[in-house]
Amino acid sequence: MDALRRTFEQQLGAALPGVDITLERPKSGELGDLAFPCFRAAKQLGKNPVQLSQELAASIAIEGASLVAAGPYLNLKLAPGVRAQTVLGAILTPPANRPFGSRPPHGKKVIVEYSSPNIAKLFTIGHLRSTMIGHALAQTHQFLGYEVIRLNHLGDWGTQFGTLLAAYTRWAQEGNAALEADFDWAEPAPERRRTPLFRLFQLYVRFHAEEENDPAMRDEARAWFKRLEAGDAEARRLWSWFREISLKEFQRIYDRLGVRFDTLEQGEAFYEDQLEPTMKRLMEAGLLVEGDKGARIINLEDVGITTPCLVQKGDGTSIYATRDLAAALYRKEAYGFDRCLYVVGTDQVLHFQQIFAVLDKLDPWFKGRMLHTPFGMIKLPEGKMSTRKGNVIFLEDVLDEARERVAAIIEEKNPDLKDKAEVSEMLGMGAVVFFDAMNDRVKPITFTWDRVIALDGDTGPYVQYAHARILSVLRKAGGDWAMKAQVHSAHGPFLSYPDAQLPSPLSGLDAPEAQSLLFELAGLPGAVAAVADGCMATPLARQLVAVARSFSGFYTNCPILAPENAPEVREARLALCVATARALRQGLFLMGIQAPDEM
Numbered sequence: 205m206d207a208l209r210r211t212f213e214q215q216l217g218a219a220l221p222g223v224d225i226t227l228e229r230p231k232s233g234e235l236g237d238l239a240f241p242c243f244r245a246a247k248q249l250g251k252n253p254v255q256l257s258q259e260l261a262a263s264i265a266i267e268g269a270s271l272v273a274a275g276p277y278l279n280l281k282l283a284p285g286v287r288a289q290t291v292l293g294a295i296l297t298p299p300a301n302r303p304f305g306s307r308p309p310h311g312k313k314v315i316v317e318y319s320s321p322n323i324a325k326l327f328t329i330g331h332l333r334s335t336m337i338g339h340a341l342a343q344t345h346q347f348l349g350y351e352v353i354r355l356n357h358l359g360d361w362g363t364q365f366g367t368l369l370a371a372y373t374r375w376a377q378e379g380n381a382a383l384e385a386d387f388d389w390a391e392p393a394p395e396r397r398r399t400p401l402f403r404l405f406q407l408y409v410r411f412h413a414e415e416e417n418d419p420a421m422r423d424e425a426r427a428w429f430k431r432l433e434a435g436d437a438e439a440r441r442l443w444s445w446f447r448e449i450s451l452k453e454f455q456r457i458y459d460r461l462g463v464r465f466d467t468l469e470q471g472e473a474f475y476e477d478q479l480e481p482t483m484k485r486l487m488e489a490g491l492l493v494e495g496d497k498g499a500r501i502i503n504l505e506d507v508g509i510t511t512p513c514l515v516q517k518g519d520g521t522s523i524y525a526t527r528d529l530a531a532a533l534y535r536k537e538a539y540g541f542d543r544c545l546y547v548v549g550t551d552q553v554l555h556f557q558q559i560f561a562v563l564d565k566l567d568p569w570f571k572g573r574m575l576h577t578p579f580g581m582i583k584l585p586e587g588k589m590s591t592r593k594g595n596v597i598f599l600e601d602v603l604d605e606a607r608e609r610v611a612a613i614i615e616e617k618n619p620d621l622k623d624k625a626e627v628s629e630m631l632g633m634g635a636v637v638f639f640d641a642m643n644d645r646v647k648p649i650t651f652t653w654d655r656v657i658a659l660d661g662d663t664g665p666y667v668q669y670a671h672a673r674i675l676s677v678l679r680k681a682g683g684d685w686a687m688k689a690q691v692h693s694a695h696g697p698f699l700s701y702p703d704a705q706l707p708s709p710l711s712g713l714d715a716p717e718a719q720s721l722l723f724e725l726a727g728l729p730g731a732v733a734a735v736a737d738g739c740m741a742t743p744l745a746r747q748l749v750a751v752a753r754s755f756s757g758f759y760t761n762c763p764i765l766a767p768e769n770a771p772e773v774r775e776a777r778l779a780l781c782v783a784t785a786r787a788l789r790q791g792l793f794l795m796g797i798q799a800p801d802e803m
């Protein structure tokens with residue numbers, strides 16, 4: 205399709221010198237494969253766009269394609285056999301054996317910072333978005349030839365540690381009995397509820413609850429944080445223990461989600477010894493101003509941000525923003541990136557505006573490299589989730605529930621399925637992760653179990669089902685095709701395993717349903733590129749649904765293994781099946797979802 209695009213662009217360029225040519229994808233494959241909207245060109249030339257598209261249709265000729273004026277659009281439509289050849293060729297026999305839609309390495313470097321949970325709090329459904337959006341962005345950028353550095357700005361420092369230390373030293377000595385008294389053991393709780401991290405979390409919640417009636421406790425927490433910052437041995441010892449037990453839990457969840465980071469060692473605490481040098485740089489740049497009660501602030505009014513950026517509290521302690529500034533400076537030195545993406549909720553928009561503005565003032569190198577990709581928060585029907593108040597939904601509970609719901613359906617519909625447990629996990633995860641991706645990135649999501657664990661309609665399992673169905677067709681086809689199914693499952697989703705050649709002739713793919721499937725497959729590279737451009741997985745999720753849906757149309761209307769099929773029809777249709785399975789598996793994988801062979 206790339207070659208075709210270039211030819212079309214060249215022809216248009218020759219016909220319209222000096223006009224800038226931007227091609228689009230038509231709404232459907234029936235209209236064509238590429239579209240040239242004539243509006244802008246027409247304006248530049250002082251013509252009517254409808255007339256211009258007619259003129260172009262009459263004057264341009266491209267072999268194997270027809271050019272049709274549809275109102276102000278000039279559509280290029282490939283002949284059915286050429287479309288089949290082009291799309292199947294791109295997927296099954298790609299140049300240099302590169303996976304469909306990928307790009308070779310080009311030396312650009314992107315940091316994706318995502319997930320970044322706070323230590324000593326449990327992973328809630330709220331962390332899913334940052335984790336999976338970030339994961340999809342990291343995978344996609346890598347696929348598109350970027351060098352990707354995956355970072356996790358763990359919240360392992362800050363005043364919440366004062367709270368935790370105060371709570372722990374106050375009550376932990378009371379022993380587990382006291383901790384358990386706060387907890388409703390009447391309901392059999394999952395095993396993890398008994399972990400040290402969960403106990404810590406309860407202490408944290410309890411502290412905040414009691415603090416309401418006893419403001420002196422706030423000072424106690426502050427004092428502990430000062431001790432921690434000053435390097436007090438007891439505070440340090442406990443802090444590193446809190447960190448360790450938290451990381452163990454996080455790692456378990458990351459493993460379950462299939463998410464990984466280049467390091468978990470660059471959390472907020474990592475920058476502690478860089479805070480002073482950072483403050484010094486800010487001072488030398490003449491940016492620091494004294495704010496209320498001896499605090500240090502940076503005014504940003506001149507760049508249109510009315511709230512100054514607070515970088516040091518009156519008591520001399522650092523804050524979140526200070527550590528983000530130090531982190532950015534460190535990343536410049538350590539990685540020298542082209543782009544740094546912060547996958548963090550919409551509630552921190554101002555924070556990042558401030559940070560980026562300060563960095564721009566400090567060092568123009570940062571200009572245009574830093575990008576906050578905010579996402580909408582997940583709310584409960586009764587309001588905002590709050591770890592402090594304890595009204596949260598834990599991510600693992602959602603994944604477990606999804607798995608169980610799927611398992612019940614499998615038990616009913618396909619009780620003989622092998623690897624039931626694994627498949628239920630893949631589908632449950634597929635449902636939850638895909639649901640998230642189908643949502644507009646910045647809009648808030650209201651959590652209800654039935655919404656988040658969506659199994660019908662445009663869902664992950666729907667796409668996974670199309671994939672599994674194809675493999676079942678291939679197994680039924682037997683022989684070489686069954687072997688291809690096996691190779692498909694055995695290979696990593698990014699590895700193209702070349703089919704030496706396409707079936708020839710490629711007949712049997714002229715039906716509108718086959719043509720529409722080919723058209724939707726051809727839309728995948730654009731969707732992947734849109735994920736990186738728009739920093740959200742939605743375009744890819746939507747395109748995968750479109751492929752799965754058109755596969756279903758093809759499957760229903762174009763019998764694949766019917767005995768009356770001529771051999772070359774059967775071969776061509778099976779080749780389309782293989783191409784579709786590869787594209788689906790690869791697309792799901794970019795989103796962090798696995799595709800089972802059977803379901």
Ligand code: ARG
Binds near residue numbers: 317321322357358546
């Ligand atoms: N730990 C923070 C939170 O849970 C998110 C950190 C985001 N990243 C950053 N560089 N500030 O809200």
